[in-house]
Amino acid sequence: MTGSLRQWLASDQPASRRQAVLGNLARGAKAIITNPAALTGLLIVIALLIVALFAPLIAGRISPIAQDLAARLAPPSSAHWFGTDELGRDIYARTVHGARVTLTIVMLVAVFVAPIGLAVGTAAGYLGGWVDALLMRITDIFLAFPRLVLALAFAAALGPGIENAVIAISLTAWPPYARIARAETVTIARSDFIAAVVLQGAASARILFRHIVPLCLSSVIVRLTLDMAGIILTAAGLGFLGLGAQPPTAEWGAMVSSGRDVILDQWWVATIPGLAIFIVSLGFNLLGDGLRDVLDPKNA
Amino acid sequence: MSEPPLIEVEDLNVSFPGRGGLTRAVRGASFSLGRERLGIVGESGSGKSTTGWALLGLVPRPGIVTARRMSLSGTDLLSLGESDWQSLRGRRMSMVMQDPKYSLNPVLRVGRQIQETYRLHHRSSAAEARRHALAMLEAVRIRDADQVFHLYPHQLSGGMGQRVMIAMMLIAEPDLLIADEPTSALDVTVQNQVLRILDDLVTVRGMGLIFISHNLTIVSSFCDRVLVMYGGRIVEECKADELDRAKHPYTRALIRAAPSLASYQPELSVVVRDPEWLA
C-alpha cells in the first residue's frame, strides 16, 4: 500500500493535476528531510512554533512579567533555569514568551510585505509602460535605502511599539518582492497560455488575480523564508534600541538591551535571549537555504 | 622504427561514480598514434571527448581513469605526478576546444592569453614572449596581429577566436594536438579556412593530431586513420580512405546515414541500434 503510494507520488507521468502537485511536494519534502542542514532548520522553526503556541505551558506557569526584587540578577539555578533579570523576572519564562512576540512580528511582516510586493510588481510587470517605469523607480529608491536606518526613522516617527515596528520593517522590506514579482510577471505575461486567456476575452484584473499572481506566489514564498532571519534580526535590533515592544512585554531584543549594563558581571541576562534570536534566525536561514536548493538547484 | 610511437593506449577505462552506480564512459579502448592524423568519430556520449581528456590527465572529478598502458613518446603517463602533468600539458600535448566563445578567458586580452602558454613553459622576457605570440598569430593567418593582440575575446568573430585558440595551444610547440570538435561551433564558410590552417600547422611542424568529431565526412577527408567509438568502445579502426569497406554495422549505418551528393536518396537512413554492440 505504502509502496504503491510512493510510486504514485514519484511518477514521471502524473495522470492528474493533483498527482503532479502532490508528487512535487513529496519530492521537495524528501529533499528537505534528507538534507541535514535543512532538516535542522525545519526542526528549529517547528520548535519555535510549538514554543510560541504553548508558551504558558512550557514556561511552567511562571509569569514572564512577575517581578521579584529580592531575587534580582540571580544566576541560573534550579529555581530560575536561565537566571533572573534586573527586576527579578524569570529569564526562562521571558525567553519562552518572547517566542510569541518574535513569531507575531515575523508573521505580520510577511502578511504586509507579500501583498504590497505582489501588487506593485505584478502591476508594473503586466501594465508596463510608464506605470512600470514609475513603480520600479520608486522600488529602486526604497531599495537603495539602508534598511535599518530607514526602519529606525519610521519607527521614530510612528512612535515605539510592536505594531509600528512591524509597519516600519514592512515599509523597508517590500521592494525585493516587487522586483521578483515583476520579473516573473513579465515572463508569464508573454507566455502563450496568457495570450489564450486574453483571446477568450478575460479582463485584465481577472488575468492578474487568477493567472499571474498565483504563479508568482511560489518564488515570493521562498524569498520570504530566506528573509525571515533578516526580519527577525531587524526586529530584534529595533527592540534593542527600545523602538520595538515596550516594557514589560518580553521581547528578545529588548531583553538583550536590559542586560547590557550588567554584561560584565551578570552575563546571562543578555546572553540567553541573544542566543534565542541566533538559534531562531539560524533555523530560518538553514530552512531557506534548503528550500532554495530544492527549488533552484542551479544556485546550490 | 626505433622511436616509440607518439601515443600508446592499452585498455583505457574511464568511469564516473554516480547515484545509479558507475557510469562507464570509456571501456577498454586501445590505440596508438604516430605523427599522423587520427580521427575519432562517434555520437555524443560515445566517449570520444573523454578519451581526449584522459590523455591530458584532465578527467573531471570524481572520474576514475585506469589503463594497462598509456604513454606519450615512451613517457608513462599513468605514473605522472601533478607537477609533471603541468609541465607536459601545453608543452608536449595540447587541445583545441569546441567554442572559442567559452574557451577563451573573457576578461583577459588575447595577446596575454597566448603569451601565457609560452611563458608557462619557457623562461623568457616579456618582449620575447610577445614576439613569439605575434609570430604565432601570423602563423594562424591573422593579418593585423598587432591590433588583435590587444583585443578581448568578445571582440573577435568565431573564426578569429578559433584561430587565436589554435595559436594559444600551439605556441609552446607540442608534439600532439587534440582537436575536440574544433569547427562545430563555426559558420560553415569559416570551417574550411580553420581546418586548412590546422592542417598546415600540423604538417609543417610534424605533429600528431587527434581529431575528435561527430562529422564522418570531415574526419574521413581530413585524417589518415579513423577510430569509430560507440558506447565507450572502439568498434572500428581503419584507414580513412577505406571507410567504405568498414566492417562494423554501426560504422556502416553511420555512412549510410550521411547525405551524399553523388547519389540520390529519397530518404536518409536512420541508425538502427543493436544492443549486441554494447556487450
Add this chain to the structure above:
Amino acid sequence: MAGGTEMKGLAAGRPAFAVVRRFAAFLGSLLLTFLGLTAVTFGIGRFIPVDPVLAVVGDHATRAVYDKTYLAMGLDRPVPVQYLIYLRKLVSGDFGQSVMTSRPVLSDLMQFFPATFELATIATLIGVIIGVPAGVTAGALKGRWPDHLVRIVGLFGYSMPVFWLGLVGLFVFYGKLGWVSGPGRLDVAYDDIVTSRTGIILVDSLIEGEWAVFRNAIAHLILPAGILGYFSLAYIARMTRSFMIEQLSQEYVVAARVKGRSFWGAVWHHAFPNIMVALITVIGLSYASLLEGAVLTETVFAWPGLGLYITHSLFNADMNAVLGGTLMVGAVFIGVNLLCDLLYKIFDPRLRTQ
C-alpha cells in the same frame, strides 16, 4: 551583442560618446534617487506627531511668537512648496538645528562621521582580506571540508544579532580575558592629546607620531571592527564562493589547465579576474551596509559615530538630527551603490567596449 561575424573590436566606435552617455545616465539616476531619499525624510518629518513649531519655540512661547515662527517656517504654504523649501535648505547645507546639541545638524554630522568611517573601513578591510580568499577556496573545493567550514561560518554570521555578538565579545575579550579595551574610542587618559585633523584617530595619531595614542585606539577599535568585519566576511565569502563556482564551470578554466596551469593557477589567474568586477559591487554593498550595522554596534560600544548620534537624537525627539543622520547614511549608501554600478560598467571589458 548585435553585429555580424566581422571583427567587431576594431570598429567598436564612439567609446568616448558611450562613456559620456553612461555618465549622464549615472548622474540622472543619482539625482532621482536623492530626490526620493529627501522626499522620504521630508515625509517622515511631516508625519511625526510632534509639533515642529513647539520643538523650536518651546512650550512656554506666547501665541504671537508661535504664529510668527509658524509663518517663518513656511508651514502655511502648500506641502509641495514646503518640500521645495526643504530641498533648497538641504542644498545650501542647512539641515536645521539639533535640539540636543544646539548646533547645526550638519556640523554635528561632520564631527560624528569620521568615527563611523574609521570603524566601517577597518571592518571592510578585515572582511575583504579574510572573506575573499575564504570564498575562493570554498568555491574551488566545493563540497569538501573547507567549503563546509566557510558555509557554516557564513551562516552563523547571517544569523547572529550584531548587538548581541558585541556584548558577548565585550564580556569575553574585555571582561574575562582583558585582551582589548572597553567601549569608546580612547581611554580617558588619552583624550585630547591629539588634535583632530581628519577625525580619524588612527590617522591623526600617526600624523603627530603619538604611538601610545595609536596603540590605545587600536585596542579600542579591534573588537567592534572585528565583529563588524565578521559580518562583512560572512557576506563577502558567501558571494565570492558562488561567483567562483559559476566561473570554475566555464570552459576557459579547463583551457588554462590544458595550457599547463596548475589548478590553483587556473583559479587565481583565470577564474578570479572574472569575478573581480562582481566582487567590487559586493564589497561596496557590504561597506554601505556596515555603515548601517554601525548603528547597533556603536550603541553597544559607545562608539561616538553617526549611528550613536542618530539613536541618541531619537530618544531626545530631536527629529532634525535623526533625519539629517538618516539622510547622510542614505546618501553614502546610495553613493556607494551607484559608484559600484559605475565601476562595474567601467571595468568589465565586455560592457566597456560594447
